[in-house]
Amino acid sequence: MSQDALVVFTPSGRRGRFPVGTSVLQAARSLGVDIDSVCGGRALCGRCQVVLSEGEFAKHGVHSCASNLSERGENERAWEKTHGALGEGRRLSCSTEVLGDVVIDVPADSQVHRQIVRKRAEVRDIELDPSVRLYYVEVQEPDMHVPSSDLRRLKEALDFEWRLTDLHADVRVMQHLQAALRKGGWKVTVAVLDGERITAVWPGLREKIYGMAVDVGSTTIAAHLCDLQTGEVVASAGKMNPQIRFGEDLMSRVSYVMMNPGGDAEMTREVRGALNALAAELAAEAGIEIIEILEATFVGNPIMHHLLFGINPIELGGAPFALATDEAVTGLWATEIDLHIHPNARIYALPCIAGHVGADTAAAILSETPYLTDAMTLIVDVGTNAEIVLGNRERLLAASSPTGPAFEGAQISCGQRAAPGAIERVRIDPATLEPRFKVIGCELWSNEAGFAEATVATGVTGVCGSGIVEIMAELYLAGIIDQDGVVDGELAARSPRIQANGRTFSYVLHESEARTLQITQNDVRAIQLAKAALYAGIRLLMDKLRVERIERISLAGAFGSHIDVKYAMILGLIPDCPLEHVASVGNAAGTGARIALLNRARREEIETVVRRVDKVETAVEPSFQQYFVDAMAIPHKCDPFPNLRMVVELPEAKVGERSGAAGRSRRTRRGRAQGEGAPT
């Protein structure tokens, strides 16, 4: 024992004594220290790099110096020849022997379960632990006298070298197995799914495989390509959902199916076609082959989910809105949805929750983890349908609110989808009523020098979601619209930007030769209707949970740029909350898909969590109508918004005035909701 060397690993702090000559990798493994390796210690993959910490470590009682490790040998030089020099102070732990006491640091990128750090402090980092992992093995050659199939010998090697027992392998692997073994000289890299199933075999050492995380939205399909060895996003792409030609919103697509037998199959074909195009685009962007993508995870609302999987969504078009399945789709061949990535690639789809609350909501919950906190947390995911989740580790409620596509730019006269040229930020000077704005694709404000030149290519074409929220809030702050959303026609005397349209007034945001961008009274109403539906839904969930205060808000949605949460609150899109606890989180559903791609334990986690989520049908609640009417006002007829008022000075409410406006709006609202097949 006395001549054994003491090895201390950081950051884990694990330590042990080993005979001189033990490799650092062996020492790490026997202590359960997390060091990655694909090649199994053959100095091929370079994943097991460590750094010697030199010096006197009093707390460990170790004097750690370079001479206590073996010198750089042939293995490391050979590796450097093909891969380039090892980083400063780095060694391949598989090829470095312990000669005396040492302190060894395992850098994050050498850990199997490395953390992928997310930007926001309040959310959990992603621990890398993908379903598919690579293992390099050397397989015994066949012997006529001991007949044993190639598969059996491969499995024996995986058992012997990696302790992977009872593996399954399906026919698709068998079809390529023998050629791979012979081409690789009996050395192959194997992809193993969930530690249970061989899904691919390549000759020789393969160091990279990829996964795809996809959010299938009604309007946009967004996808990330991730390196499954590092967790890194190596390419991102978005694409219009081609189903749009069958109907802009969900209900019009279900109507299409009702009226056109076989329409579901048409839409299924369309979305699958788009997925293949996206996969090809991602692969091209990352410079990889499409067949290097071994797995894909999917989220989407229930109708997108069902259409993707070839399930007729007709039942989701009317009460009682029964899902075909509310289970996660696991281990399905990608070819079953005609997705042509690796021929043996698998699909995972998060579970849907209820008829109107889909896998996208489940994914947003996974991203924002309200189930891990005591703080009363609200997640609002704004799209053509808005999904609302409220709760904490005690209980979670979910609802959907048919806000309509106003926040995505539809139904607004100057609205457009987020694209270069779209206005995304707006400020209005309360004194002059003059606006300034920013468009997507240009860093300058419209009143800054060079703006015109910088936007020649794109033009200023419309206003996207985040811009719409800001302009409505700024119109209110500048006194151009009042609490009830009425454009003040008297201001026409003060500014040419206020213009009469028959009996109502508009605000001109921008004029160019091509077109005039203005906010009409109807535009304001459309936004009021949308935000009132959303707010009323939130209010109902608060009632159900008997809470009056929300402690944390995640505002998600494809607004173009991240929405400015202050403006969302001024508009009354979200309830009052300390602003520092309100985050604009972008595509939370897409993030959830990525988490499910990178960490398989999270799949089980969200599958369990969604079973505890209680679905609330807001439209059938008796108090919904009153909440809706109250929420038509900006920010709200009666809710005081104390946190917001500490940061922003809101115009004084003109109580009692023009209360009829809300009443009219309510009737409009009901008509629209029915027309779109909203729950009744």
Next chain:
Amino acid sequence: MSQDALVVFTPSGRRGRFPVGTSVLQAARSLGVDIDSVCGGRALCGRCQVVLSEGEFAKHGVHSCASNLSERGENERAWEKTHGALGEGRRLSCSTEVLGDVVIDVPADSQVHRQIVRKRAEVRDIELDPSVRLYYVEVQEPDMHVPSSDLRRLKEALDFEWRLTDLHADVRVMQHLQAALRKGGWKVTVAVLDGERITAVWPGLREKIYGMAVDVGSTTIAAHLCDLQTGEVVASAGKMNPQIRFGEDLMSRVSYVMMNPGGDAEMTREVRGALNALAAELAAEAGIEIIEILEATFVGNPIMHHLLFGINPIELGGAPFALATDEAVTGLWATEIDLHIHPNARIYALPCIAGHVGADTAAAILSETPYLTDAMTLIVDVGTNAEIVLGNRERLLAASSPTGPAFEGAQISCGQRAAPGAIERVRIDPATLEPRFKVIGCELWSNEAGFAEATVATGVTGVCGSGIVEIMAELYLAGIIDQDGVVDGELAARSPRIQANGRTFSYVLHESEARTLQITQNDVRAIQLAKAALYAGIRLLMDKLRVERIERISLAGAFGSHIDVKYAMILGLIPDCPLEHVASVGNAAGTGARIALLNRARREEIETVVRRVDKVETAVEPSFQQYFVDAMAIPHKCDPFPNLRMVVELPEAKVGERSGAAGRSRRTRRGRAQGEGAPT
């Protein structure tokens, strides 16, 4: 307790007391008595029929009379209206209440695990326990306020009514689930695979599903369609393997692949096409839809197996003859081999054993169960390759012997495949040397009145396998060929049937206007070579096991009609054995496929057994050549055949004479073996 009724079930003998009013089915279930039911006691399926045994049963202490059962009620009358009258004394146990003490007989056809009796006493009957079973359930309708998917409610119903828990269901089921539930008014029949996985859902009650057991031979593909509720074979069909156009025997097919890249894919397409045609033929014959076939089991030699599953068989064409896999193929979608039966049907293929010993041999072992007996058992499966299995419960050996296609009629001047018009039985009068014979498709011997008329349609076209074995043995018994297989030219003086062909002689079996069927010296040699290869292989396995006596022989093969084992032994195709323990078992491989189809426990059984089978490479054994030479003689140069001699008087051996013949044959043999790519 005292007013409870005593119910005794036969044949199980299980008994118990139940409150008056308990249904007979309930009583049976609580005692674990095996009574079938698909509809779960709703008087719909009629599977739970029982018979009251009336009278005094002293040994049970029961006076069993009709008045101790409830009278025939509405349920039974309703059932009879749609299904016809219940058999004499039969009742639906679900709709019959116990009113007093009774003895209830459960007929075999009402048992879930009924026995399918096989004709031969020495083999095990098949206990019906298929992988796929039907369950009828009534599913809760959806409720918007308690959102739960249709799948979840279906699974709850299966759990509640049938205790089927943790079921999986894949996307292919989900795609049809909602329509089936609504069409059936929330009453559906579900097919469950292995108690684990929902594979199909039909509206209402479905009472029948089918399975297909297929033996993919190099020459012929044979299939049985079985009713999975009764185990009955409802249709059988055979088809030429269309791969034949790529080569008659296995090695020529592998050569085709070697010489034509993509040739494996061509052959895979061909065999799969033939399977679809076979499935359609079987369905038509049985009067069912092809999509009512829910499962298919497959056996075949390694090359047929690999080609069927799209695995290039090239490695099986040369040493070390490595299989891609020697595992059973389980739970694979039929669509993965392009087999278009039910879209969610599954495939099971028995495991291959070694490079030359395939799933067909595994199936023959399963059919003949040598592993269950102490008797030293030999299974010989004669095809283009002969497979040999020898052993008992202690140990099993297997080998393949490249006999060539002589026993299938190829390489024989008058040989043909088994088909109407082919001679299958032959007798030769030793005095007159005149033959008589029978042809397939006619019950008369050729010397009986009316034979000519009866065979006008087919003609007498050639000699099939069983006929070839018989004529060779009869030629020997009549003294026309001697122990060494030489046709005795001196007999030409006695009979015009002996004719000179250059330096050798032939025997004319039949002459017609169309053609002359004769056995030439070359034909005799070809059969000698084939049977010597087989016998030498058997001898080697006997050596390995150190046994001199074989106690049981199963002779399998597609000889046309079952081969007469006495003639096989006279010819020396099989070693000596008491004739009453030699059975001609026909297509044992096909029977094994059928057993695997009907009883899932047998699948695990054979998967375990084959792992214990030791493969012997006969061609590389040093003693093979000598055994081969000795086995050229009829029946054998030195083995005494004592059992055979007790039944048949064999001609005296002319020791020492013409021993050179065997030597010449040996050289011929080696040339042929190499030409066909036999193991060397």
